[in-house]
Amino acid sequence: MLFGRTNVNKFLVEEQRRNPALAGDFSMLVSDIVRSCKAISHGVSRGALAGVLGDAGSDNVQGEAQKKLDVLANDAFLHHCEWGGHLAAMASEEMDDIYPIPAGNPRGDYLLVFDPLDGSSNIDVNLSVGSIFSILRCPGDIAKPTVEDFLQPGTQQVAAGYAIYGPATMLVLTVGNGVHGFTLDDEIGEFLLTHPDLKIAPETKEFAINTSNERFWEPPVRRYVEECLAGKTGERGKDFNMRWIASMVAEVHRILMRGGVFMYPRDSKDPSKPGRLRLMYEASPMAMIIEQAGGRASTGRTDLLKIKPDALHQRVPVILGSRSEVERLIRYHDEYDRGEDKPFTSPLFAERSLFAGGD
Numbered sequence: 001m002l003f004g005r006t007n008v009n010k011f012l013v014e015e016q017r018r019n020p021a022l023a024g025d026f027s028m029l030v031s032d033i034v035r036s037c038k039a040i041s042h043g044v045s046r047g048a049l050a051g052v053l054g055d056a057g058s059d060n061v062q063g064e065a066q067k068k069l070d071v072l073a074n075d076a077f078l079h080h081c082e083w084g085g086h087l088a089a090m091a092s093e094e095m096d097d098i099y100p101i102p103a104g105n106p107r108g109d110y111l112l113v114f115d116p117l118d119g120s121s122n123i124d125v126n127l128s129v130g131s132i133f134s135i136l137r138c139p140g141d142i143a144k145p146t147v148e149d150f151l152q153p154g155t156q157q158v159a160a161g162y163a164i165y166g167p168a169t170m171l172v173l174t175v176g177n178g179v180h181g182f183t184l185d186d187e188i189g190e191f192l193l194t195h196p197d198l199k200i201a202p203e204t205k206e207f208a209i210n211t212s213n214e215r216f217w218e219p220p221v222r223r224y225v226e227e228c229l230a231g232k233t234g235e236r237g238k239d240f241n242m243r244w245i246a247s248m249v250a251e252v253h254r255i256l257m258r259g260g261v262f263m264y265p266r267d268s269k270d271p272s273k274p275g276r277l278r279l280m281y282e283a284s285p286m287a288m289i290i291e292q293a294g295g296r297a298s299t300g301r302t303d304l305l306k307i308k309p310d311a312l313h314q315r316v317p318v319i320l321g322s323r324s325e326v327e328r329l330i331r332y333h334d335e336y337d338r339g340e341d342k343p344f345t346s347p348l349f350a351e352r353s354l355f356a357g358g359d
């Protein structure tokens with residue numbers, strides 16, 4: 001099919017015609033983001049040949065060691081998105097403070113929030129990573145954007161998306177009218193629409209959680225996972241499969257393709273952190289994508305999209321994916337909070353069982 005596929009620019013112009021609220025520069029702003037993702041995709045794919053692997057030797061504001069590619073990917077977003085005149089400011093997981101558009105460049109009334117490289121612990125082992133972004137409107141004076149302008153609940157997002165740098169590079173995008181996937185055709189340098197109107201299967205037999213944290217989980221999450229592990233012989237009456245890629249982009253992408261549930265729940269590992277993932281850079285944009293694809297996204301107690309951030313780098317518990325599974329997890333949290341959950345009775349976890357320890 002030589003000329004048949006819609007490229008991302010045409011898709012955006014058509015969306016903008018359909019929805020007049022996507023005013024002015026919207027499609028051009030997304031084009032700048034797309035250019036950032038293409039540049040990052042190129043850097044990631046060159047790997048050791050480009051000398052981009054390994055640590056940068058610095059920490060980000062959250063005390064996490066930065067990879068060289070975390071810094072390069074952050075620079076790619078700034079470089080491609082700061083000159084177009086569509087933004088008032090940007091904020092990123094890798095920057096301490098907001099980044100107002102430098103003096104000398106025109107400003108627009110959008111704000112861009114991003115995780116430039118998600119899953120960056122996978123970089124040095126050549127596994128999938130991605131970039132996540134979210135577009136908001138600037139409610140305040142675009143001449144003086146503030147942190148407060150950014151602190152909007154996920155329901156206010158104009159658009160959200162991610163790029164996944166996997167065996168193929170893909171862009172997955174929502175502008176509030178479903179979720180659409182584009183595959184990068186390296187030959188012509190364009191993202192082409194290959195996965196229109198993605199929908200998440202409501203039922204699933206696949207879950208994703210870092211089980212090394214099990215001892216820190218709350219009872220409702222333990223209950224859910226234990227029931228999945230009990231399989232056909234347990235409460236659920238069916239066998240489950242488990243996956244953990246350590247890249248939220250890759251987990252969400254798998255869920256969009258074939259269903260599933262992803263959890264980075266509240267845990268007691270570090271009481272100062274209510275969760276591992278960041279609300280503005282990871283949870284909110286992914287929640288918009290998941291819900292636009294018919295799934296559900298929650299902390300277990302609150303819809304992720306309804307949370308108004310208190311701070312730029314705020315962390316939250318995240319449970320998202322196939323609707324019926326997320327709703328089950330919400331019910332388990334509710335039953336636990338009300339003291340109504342029945343004691344778990346799976347034979348797998350009974351005393352002297354496979355998982356119970358003992359002699």
Ligand code: AHG
Nearest residue numbers: 117118119120121210246247248249
């Ligand atoms: P980042 O690389 O942007 O810091 O994000 C990594 C996140 C997320 O993508 C992934 O789900 C999770 O951290 C992995 O956590 P563990 O290292 O605990 O597996």
Ligand code: MN
Nearest residue numbers: 115118119282
């Ligand atoms: Mn991340």
Ligand code: MN
Nearest residue numbers: 115116117118
């Ligand atoms: Mn990151």
